[in-house]
Amino acid sequence: MSLMLKEIEQQPEVLARTLKEETAKILKFGKFLSSREIHLIVLVARGSSDNAALFGRYLLEITNGIPVSLAASSVHTLYHSRLRMNHTLVVGVSQSGEGTDINWVLRNSKKQGAYTIGITNEGRSSMSKLVDEVFLIRAGKERSVAATKTYTGQLLMFYLLAAALQGGRGVEKLQRIPELAAASLRLKTQVASMVERYRFMNHCIVVGRGLNYANAYELAIKLMETCYIVSERFSSADFLHGPVAMVQQDFPVILFAPPGKTFKDMRKLARQLKGLKAETVVISSEPSVLKWATRSVKVGPRIEDFISPIPYIIPGQLFAAMLAEVKGLSPDKPRLLKKVTQTL
Amino acid sequence: MSLMLKEIEQQPEVLARTLKEETAKILKFGKFLSSREIHLIVLVARGSSDNAALFGRYLLEITNGIPVSLAASSVHTLYHSRLRMNHTLVVGVSQSGEGTDINWVLRNSKKQGAYTIGITNEGRSSMSKLVDEVFLIRAGKERSVAATKTYTGQLLMFYLLAAALQGGRGVEKLQRIPELAAASLRLKTQVASMVERYRFMNHCIVVGRGLNYANAYELAIKLMETCYIVSERFSSADFLHGPVAMVQQDFPVILFAPPGKTFKDMRKLARQLKGLKAETVVISSEPSVLKWATRSVKVGPRIEDFISPIPYIIPGQLFAAMLAEVKGLSPDKPRLLKKVTQTL
Numbered sequence: 267m268s269l270m271l272k273e274i275e276q277q278p279e280v281l282a283r284t285l286k287e288e289t290a291k292i293l294k295f296g297k298f299l300s301s302r303e304i305h306l307i308v309l310v311a312r313g314s315s316d317n318a319a320l321f322g323r324y325l326l327e328i329t330n331g332i333p334v335s336l337a338a339s340s341v342h343t344l345y346h347s348r349l350r351m352n353h354t355l356v357v358g359v360s361q362s363g364e365g366t367d368i369n370w371v372l373r374n375s376k377k378q379g380a381y382t383i384g385i386t387n388e389g390r391s392s393m394s395k396l397v398d399e400v401f402l403i404r405a406g407k408e409r410s411v412a413a414t415k416t417y418t419g420q421l422l423m424f425y426l427l428a429a430a431l432q433g434g435r436g437v438e439k440l441q442r443i444p445e446l447a448a449a450s451l452r453l454k455t456q457v458a459s460m461v462e463r464y465r466f467m468n469h470c471i472v473v474g475r476g477l478n479y480a481n482a483y484e485l486a487i488k489l490m491e492t493c494y495i496v497s498e499r500f501s502s503a504d505f506l507h508g509p510v511a512m513v514q515q516d517f518p519v520i521l522f523a524p525p526g527k528t529f530k531d532m533r534k535l536a537r538q539l540k541g542l543k544a545e546t547v548v549i550s551s552e553p554s555v556l557k558w559a560t561r562s563v564k565v566g567p568r569i570e571d572f573i574s575p576i577p578y579i580i581p582g583q584l585f586a587a588m589l590a591e592v593k594g595l596s597p598d599k600p601r602l603l604k605k606v607t608q609t610l
Numbered sequence: 611m612s613l614m615l616k617e618i619e620q621q622p623e624v625l626a627r628t629l630k631e632e633t634a635k636i637l638k639f640g641k642f643l644s645s646r647e648i649h650l651i652v653l654v655a656r657g658s659s660d661n662a663a664l665f666g667r668y669l670l671e672i673t674n675g676i677p678v679s680l681a682a683s684s685v686h687t688l689y690h691s692r693l694r695m696n697h698t699l700v701v702g703v704s705q706s707g708e709g710t711d712i713n714w715v716l717r718n719s720k721k722q723g724a725y726t727i728g729i730t731n732e733g734r735s736s737m738s739k740l741v742d743e744v745f746l747i748r749a750g751k752e753r754s755v756a757a758t759k760t761y762t763g764q765l766l767m768f769y770l771l772a773a774a775l776q777g778g779r780g781v782e783k784l785q786r787i788p789e790l791a792a793a794s795l796r797l798k799t800q801v802a803s804m805v806e807r808y809r810f811m812n813h814c815i816v817v818g819r820g821l822n823y824a825n826a827y828e829l830a831i832k833l834m835e836t837c838y839i840v841s842e843r844f845s846s847a848d849f850l851h852g853p854v855a856m857v858q859q860d861f862p863v864i865l866f867a868p869p870g871k872t873f874k875d876m877r878k879l880a881r882q883l884k885g886l887k888a889e890t891v892v893i894s895s896e897p898s899v900l901k902w903a904t905r906s907v908k909v910g911p912r913i914e915d916f917i918s919p920i921p922y923i924i925p926g927q928l929f930a931a932m933l934a935e936v937k938g939l940s941p942d943k944p945r946l947l948k949k950v951t952q953t954l
Contacts, residue, residue: 305694306650306677313851324682328689333650333698335679338668339847340820344871345672350649354677367847469813469840476684491852496813496840503683503711503953507657508835511944527688531954542946600855602886609847610875 269410270492270587270597275451276406277580280415281422282444283404289426289437292401295383296430302381304355304431310337310371311359313607314413314487318385318420319359321480321575322427328477329428329436339367342374343610351380357427358384361408361416362606363391370610372396385423387416401426410598411605412492414583417484418447418576443576449566450580457584460547460561461592467518469496473505474522475531477571481522481579488586492597502531515543521559522578523550526571533558549581613754614836614931614941619795620750621924624759625766626788627748633770633781636745639727640774646725648699648775654681654715655703657951658757658831662729662764663703665824665919666771672821673772673780683711686718687954695724701771702728705752705760706950707735714954716740729767731760745770754942755949756836758927761828762791762920787920793910794924801928804891804905805936811862813840817849818866819875821915825866825923832930836941846875859887865903866922867894870915877902893925 307326309319316336323334337356341347356375358368363386372382373396384397387405394400403419422443429437470489474482479501486497500509513519519539523532529552536558539546548559551569556562563581590597651670653663660680667678681700685691700719702712707730716726717740728741731749738744747763766787773781814833818826823845830841844853857863863883867876873896880902883890892903895913900906907925934941 305697306679308677312848316848316851324685324689327682327685327693328691331691331693333652333679333693333695335650335677338671338823340823340845340872341668341671344820344875345668347672347675349671349675349677351677353649471840476688479682479684487852491855494856494858496815496842496856498840498842501684504656504660506953507660507951508831508944508947510946511835512838512840514838514945528684531688600852601858602854603852607851609850 268587268591268597270412270414273408273410273415274580274583274587277415277418278444278448278451280405280419281447281576284419284422285440285444287404288401288423292426292430293434293437295399296433299355299431303353304332305353307332307334308337308354308356308375309334309359310339310356310368312365312368312609314417314484315359315361315420317480317484317487318417318424320483321421321477322357322424324477324479325424325428330431337371339371342371343367349378351375351378354380356380356382358382358393358397359420360393361387361413363388363393364606366608367610369393369396385420387419411600411603412488412597418579421576439573442573446567446569446573446577447580450577452566453563453581454584456563457581458588461585461589463561464589465592467495470518470520471498471500471505471509472520473500473502473535475501475503475528477575478522478524478528478578481575481582484579485520485582485586488583491600491603492586492590493593493595502535505535513539513542513544516545518545520547521549523548523552523555524569524571524574524578525552526574528571549578612931612935612941614756614758617752617754617759618924618927618931621759621762622788622792622795624749624763625791625920628763628766629784629788631748632745636770636774637778637781639743640777643699643775647697648676649697651676651678652681652698652700652719653678653703654683654700654712656709656712656953658761658828659703659705659764661824661828661831662761662768664827665765665821666701666768668821668823669768669772674775681715683715686715687711693722695719695722698724700724700726702726702737702741703764704737705731705757707732707737708950710952711954713737713740729764731763755944755947756832756941762923765920783917786917790911790913790917790921791924794921796910797907797925798928800907801925802932805929805933807905808933809936811839814862814864815842815844815849815853816864817844817846817879819845819847819872821919822866822868822872822922825919825926828923829864829926829930832927835944835947836930836934837937837939846879849879857883857886857888860889862889864891865893867892867896867899868913868915868918868922869896870918872915893922
């Protein structure tokens, strides 16, 4: 079994451990932060961590009403811009805590008056030493190059941060996450039975929206790095503003369609794709959208939009890991990649 | 000749007219805005206009030091979030001014205390009536579904806005833009001679960075909607954090490599791609990067990074428009698309 599959299966345990060990600390931090009048939250990351940040961007605006910006690292590292950052919280997200550019932006932001925190899996990393406060994903060492348990760990940390910024409101909902993640792992047989069909899939589009938009990015990056599939990622709205023109008979599209705020749009899109004779893989608990799918990943429990991102990415991770093997590739050792990528 | 090609060729004239007719107004507006203590700029758009906003995001942070956020429309339209927006400038960007979701975000932001402006080609649009101040791209009616002259017009408007926010500093540099755009149109023969080679290209990656990052998005969307090519877009840094694993012999990559802040990175990437025997099309004035290219688009004048985005996207637009014809497609009428897309 690949390391990637092993680490995918560790997720319920990692999530439970992180909840247990970090909740009290981050809630206390939320109280401290409320005295600082935060007007803006800036998130800075690369790769899968940047996908987690994209989730954080939606979650924090939705729950807290504080505007969020995803940092453009090169503004700091290449253009040496000095942004006005008082009343700003800057959150660095990095599995290793060693991304040179991420740490550069954190250092620069601190100089400009921001309060900085780090979300990382490595307590002794450069990032951990640099920031004002660290929150640790308790994932244990991640050995596969393809990040899985640290991605969902980062999502969980954003949930905790969002709850902390609201004085702890919503934290009880999060207790269900490890159990929902375990339920998602039981989709393994279902996913295993369908991957062979995609042996010769060379390109695809992944669509998600709102809180599941980040999952579209994350599944696409997994398919790119482990299966070498040219994978685009769009929200259903952006998809209709141009890229939909590419779709014709046989074109593969993967959709995240949990019940909730984004469901109507996703169902409409699934139906439209059926009309175009596209090949769709739909991940959902809802028969009313699955009926339009070429292949269904039927999520067992009916999970509301808000809490769906972690249980919904898991079948995506399983799909990428098992499809890589069907294609004769090792998902743990993508061509040209190392676990820590250094860029400026 | 397609409408798209005709409209591409109108760009020097459109840019000159917009400079002439909008500069004084926007500089005056800049003075007014400086009294309002703007702490955050939020940009909201879809499709090609969203690519222009991505340029604005980099430009405004680099020149003004005010943090910028690209709005997530669904936070407003689906999740009905109320963001705190005092001391915030919200800029809507839309060719038609009729994007339902864009106007929703503008209306919502206004209620939350933001000052709103619109950048549009249509003075009588819903957006124009809604915002506190409108700036018009003087492009004339855009008839091709594939936006070209309104995209560069929007970039120009962001330059003017950036100058206005600095009390007019830098506005003289912009006077060269129409002439540089005209020089880029003279690349038509060079581009025409190479498009046939890409008749059977079905996927590709477009890479740009910093101020040319938006151009990577824009060329990719043009290739998706006019040529039905599955086109990914990355910064050189993000590309190295995963997607590079897809690249092997023959894999097509298009690079924007103007001299300046991002040049070293782009040259390094071009060299690495040459080592992988990928197929590269490099757009640059610099022999030191063009020497690694499979096919070169040799930009005549040596244009510095800051002013390069408009003259550099033009050969990209020409490439998409002419390649569509080589593929037997009409770039003016992409499958399934209308000029104005309504999404929420």
